[in-house]
Amino acid sequence: xxxxxxxxxIGELNWVFKDSADSETLLQNIVTMVARHMKADVCSxxxxxxxxxxxxxxxxxxxxxxxxxxxxMKLGEGxxxxxxxxxxxxxxANSLVHPxxxxxxxxxxELYKAFLAEPIISKASRxxxxxxxxxxxxxxxxxxxxALRIITSQLAALIENAKLLTSMNSYIKQIAAIxxxxxxxxxxxxxxxxxxxxxxAKIAVIExxxxxxxxxxxSFEKCxxxxxxxxxxxxxxxxxxxxxxxxxxxxDAASMIFTSHLLILKxxxxxxxxxxxxxxxxxxxxxxxxxxxKYIHIFLANPNEYIREKAKDIExxxxxxxxxxVRDDIKLPGVKNRIVIAREFYPSDVLRLxxxxxxxxxxxxxxxxxxxxxxxxxxxMPIIIANDPALLNINxxxxxxxxxxxxxxxxxxxxxxxxxxxxxxxxxxxxxPAVMMPVTKTKNGLRIQLMANVNLLKDVDTLKELxxxxxxxxxxxxxxxxxxxxxxEEEQFFVYRKLIxxxxxxxxxxxxxDVGGDKILSYFQKTKxxxxxxxxxxxxxxxxxxxxxxxxxxxxxxxxxxANLRIMFPMISSLEEFIAAKEVVGQCAADLKNKGIPHNGxxxxxxxxxxxxxxxxxxxxxxxxxxxxxxxxxxxQYMLSADRSNEEVAxxxxxxHPAVLRAIKKVARAAQSAKIDVSVCGDMxxxxxxxxFLIGVGIRKLSMNAEYLGENQKIIAVLDSKECRQMxxxxxxxxxxxxxxxxxxxxxxxx
Ligand code: PEP
Ligand code: MG
Numbered sequence: 001x002x003x004x005x006x007x008x009x010i011g012e013l014n015w016v017f018k019d020s021a022d023s024e025t026l027l028q029n030i031v032t033m034v035a036r037h038m039k040a041d042v043c044s045x046x047x048x049x050x051x052x053x054x055x056x057x058x059x060x061x062x063x064x065x066x067x068x069x070x071x072x073m074k075l076g077e078g079x080x081x082x083x084x085x086x087x088x089x090x091x092x093a094n095s096l097v098h099p100x101x102x103x104x105x106x107x108x109x110e111l112y113k114a115f116l117a118e119p120i121i122s123k124a125s126r127x128x129x130x131x132x133x134x135x136x137x138x139x140x141x142x143x144x145x146x147a148l149r150i151i152t153s154q155l156a157a158l159i160e161n162a163k164l165l166t167s168m169n170s171y172i173k174q175i176a177a178i179x180x181x182x183x184x185x186x187x188x189x190x191x192x193x194x195x196x197x198x199x200x201a202k203i204a205v206i207e208x209x210x211x212x213x214x215x216x217x218x219s220f221e222k223c224x225x226x227x228x229x230x231x232x233x234x235x236x237x238x239x240x241x242x243x244x245x246x247x248x249x250x251x252d253a254a255s256m257i258f259t260s261h262l263l264i265l266k267x268x269x270x271x272x273x274x275x276x277x278x279x280x281x282x283x284x285x286x287x288x289x290x291x292x293x294k295y296i297h298i299f300l301a302n303p304n305e306y307i308r309e310k311a312k313d314i315e316x317x318x319x320x321x322x323x324x325x326v327r328d329d330i331k332l333p334g335v336k337n338r339i340v341i342a343r344e345f346y347p348s349d350v351l352r353l354x355x356x357x358x359x360x361x362x363x364x365x366x367x368x369x370x371x372x373x374x375x376x377x378x379x380x381m382p383i384i385i386a387n388d389p390a391l392l393n394i395n396x397x398x399x400x401x402x403x404x405x406x407x408x409x410x411x412x413x414x415x416x417x418x419x420x421x422x423x424x425x426x427x428x429x430x431x432x433p434a435v436m437m438p439v440t441k442t443k444n445g446l447r448i449q450l451m452a453n454v455n456l457l458k459d460v461d462t463l464k465e466l467x468x469x470x471x472x473x474x475x476x477x478x479x480x481x482x483x484x485x486x487x488x489e490e491e492q493f494f495v496y497r498k499l500i501x502x503x504x505x506x507x508x509x510x511x512x513x514d515v516g517g518d519k520i521l522s523y524f525q526k527t528k529x530x531x532x533x534x535x536x537x538x539x540x541x542x543x544x545x546x547x548x549x550x551x552x553x554x555x556x557x558x559x560x561x562x563a564n565l566r567i568m569f570p571m572i573s574s575l576e577e578f579i580a581a582k583e584v585v586g587q588c589a590a591d592l593k594n595k596g597i598p599h600n601g602x603x604x605x606x607x608x609x610x611x612x613x614x615x616x617x618x619x620x621x622x623x624x625x626x627x628x629x630x631x632x633x634x635x636x637q638y639m640l641s642a643d644r645s646n647e648e649v650a651x652x653x654x655x656x657h658p659a660v661l662r663a664i665k666k667v668a669r670a671a672q673s674a675k676i677d678v679s680v681c682g683d684m685x686x687x688x689x690x691x692x693f694l695i696g697v698g699i700r701k702l703s704m705n706a707e708y709l710g711e712n713q714k715i716i717a718v719l720d721s722k723e724c725r726q727m728x729x730x731x732x733x734x735x736x737x738x739x740x741x742x743x744x745x746x747x748x749x750x751x
Contacts, residue, residue, distance in 0.1 A: 024059070044059065048128045079115055091139055195376035196377070201360070228325060250456060264317055362400070366383075455475045473681040506564060515541055557585070566605070570608045570610065608631040656741065
């Protein structure tokens with residue numbers, strides 16, 4: 001009877017829990033109630049902390065009150081620890097002589113002899129332990145044990161929820177306790193550098209971009225229709241100016257950024273809608289908000305994702321118009337000159353934010369070899385990836401210092417850190433970049449070709465001051481990313497011609513469109529797929545969209561007229577694919593010839609080696625391709641099944657995995673046997689240790705971002721190719737990652 005009442009009470013507690021956020025009180029109520037019903041002098045709940053594999057006392061009656069949170073024992077330690085480890089209740093008449101007993105001095109536990117511990121298990125995982133103790137050395141009865149078992153199983157889910165809530169509360173308290181602004185010591189967070197540079201600036205948290213929502217809550221002084229017309233004109237001028245600036249810096253990629261803003265601004269229905277509201281008596285700022293809201297709702301209801309995204313443009317435009325209407329009343333929440341903190345970026349965000357002149361970024365997720373990082377390097381936008389969501393809660397007035405050379409983030413840095421930073425910048429400015437030697441050679445005179453990876457036309461300007469043997473990889477997809485439609489053949493021709501003219505006489509390798517994966521065309525991919533990197537991307541996309549593919553090839557062939565032109569297909573996984581892609585080039589060349597259009601009729605045609613399937617058929621591929629370029633970024637991702645954009649699996653993304661290194665060697669060998677050219681254009685070509693290995697397996701051509709060229713020329717100049725060969729020979733015989741690490745980084749301390 002007693003037990004039934006207890007179970008009813010527990011049912012009641014369940015209900016109480018639903019409406020209560022105070023899990024501590026709830027747990028306390030549970031132990032009080034269970035102790036009373038079970039006639040125990042002590043009742044305790046221990047939570048199991050999986051991370052630390054220990055039990056922590058969370059609620060108690062009978063022991064000293066300040067013991068909560070302080071009593072901790074490892075799994076298997078003490079009677080409660082042993083009970084949870086074996087997932088078995090333990091009942092003893094005298095705990096003090098039990099072999100597992102552990103005394104915690106100062107909490108009066110020695111006063112209680114009878115002990116009953118019941119594990120709390122939910123969905124087959126350990127939640128904690130419920131413990132009862134009595135003074136006298138009378139064991140708990142079988143009935144008691146059964147009752148406690150029923151109680152615990154009834155309470156398990158409830159306690160698990162309380163456990164979750166407690167851990168969340170402590171996390172929230174932790175975040176709230178971080179008063180970034182008034183920190184006397186500089187708060188420091190370690191991340192991974194994704195794009196190099198130093199920068200010190202105020203922050204802007206992207207998730208806050210609720211400027212339009214804020215507008216709705218504001219009240220404005222009375223304005224006139226004349227004010228509205230003037231505000232429209234100023235907005236148009238501002239946007240045109242912005243557009244011009246962007247076009248100057250990013251001719252190829254970002255020319256379309258503000259077109260839709262301008263189009264909306266000129267849209268008669270939109271403007272007349274606002275005027276109509278004003279004529280009905282609405283204050284112009286409110287008229288702008290009401291009309292924009294109507295449009296936003298319509299856009300958001302559209303099934304097409306691209307149209308839905310347009311709602312953002314309307315919001316942005318409304319904020320700009322209202323800001324111009326009321327001038328001093330609202331401040332445009334901008335990102336200009338700020339360090340942006342965001343959960344993640346797409347490559348198009350990098351382009352857009354670069355045009356809005358952000359200083360740098362901290363991302364909560366992403367990978368250092370992702371395309372976001374690759375693109376940010378071209379734009380000299382320092383980025384650190386720090387897997388710490390608390391950064392999104394940072395005080396909005398905080399200033400942060402990014403040392404994206406090594407991945408350090410200092411929040412509200414103290415003076416001494418700032419001074420060190422300023423000194424470093426001065427030193428860097430004094431150390432004008434070393435002039436590069438015209439050709440790159442190893443210490444023993446072996447010629448290595450250093451090529452550049454180009455993502456944007458802007459990179460070509462940088463190359464003019466550096467010694468490089470040509471463009472080893474032009475990522476032609478970036479100009480496609482931010483537009484509102486596919487660039488026409490003419491637009492592409494214009495960009496490609498500029499690229500070729502920027503590197504007269506040098507070898508230029510165009511990689512055909514490599515979209516998909518993390519490079520999404522907002523105007524094309526209509527539905528999101530589950531595994532985009534395994535989907536219709538890259539050459540698969542081109543072959544499935546022959547019209548788009550042919551337009552690109554024609555533009556390349558035309559731009560490559562009289563140039564040292566190479567065309568390379570990404571993501572080739574079979575001979576058929578390569579042959580099909582090559583045929584498109586042949587057809588385009590024939591077409592141009594028929595029409596008498598000047599073009600390059602005989603470019604070298606090669607492929608990227610970045611799909612594991614290509615490795616097994618590499619000898620046959622070497623028989624039909626003019627050259628190989630090893631894309632290690634994707635090769636590693638696919639060989640090791642570790643998403644290059646996912647920080648959570650970064651520890652699995654290992655360029656020095658034996659499978660990867662042996663695959664590279666195999667490709668180099670196949671190319672040598674077939675006497676075709678082979679290069680490496682992934683990020684492995686950026687790093688000193690890997691360069692040694694790559695030269696060792698016979699790679700003589702490396703392609704990298706411009707920023708690494710000078711540094712790597714120096715690294716190569718002190719290498720002896722015979723030593724490289726010996727080192728590579730030894731490495732490919734090793735099968736353990738840690739043994740390879742010792743060879744590649746002999747000076748690195750072992751953790
Ligand atoms: C690669 O995969 O290594 C590569 C160079 O191409 P991307 O980084 O553009 O995929
Ligand atoms: Mg690739």
